[in-house]
Ligand code: SF4
């Protein structure tokens with residue numbers, strides 16, 4: 838089953854560039870659809886997600902290595918700038934939460 842939202846005119850598809858990915862898992866933590874999962878300590882695209890990628894862009898926003906590309910949703914320039922500004926804050930918050938580190 839897949840779900841088309843007002844954010845996408847079609848189902849989105851996500852792709853991971855494994856030459857950039859360090860399998861940190863940040864994208865998995867923000868994906869509410871379970872499109873992205875960890876298996877054998879590697880991030881993979883789940884063949885059985887909940888609804889199918891809704892193109893929310895959270896995984897793209899949080900990835901520190903620009904390893905994720907998304908088709909089915911085009912970010913506006915405003916969204917892109919917002920994501921760039923948000924990324925550092927989100928990563929700091931997750932780092933504090935999961936690793937109890939001061940960053
Ligand atoms: S956030 Fe980026 S680097 Fe980290 S696991 Fe996901 S794709 Fe890989």
Ligand code: SF4
Nearest residue numbers: 868890891893894896
């Ligand atoms: S765009 Fe959203 S639903 Fe799709 S893989 Fe990324 S976080 Fe998950």
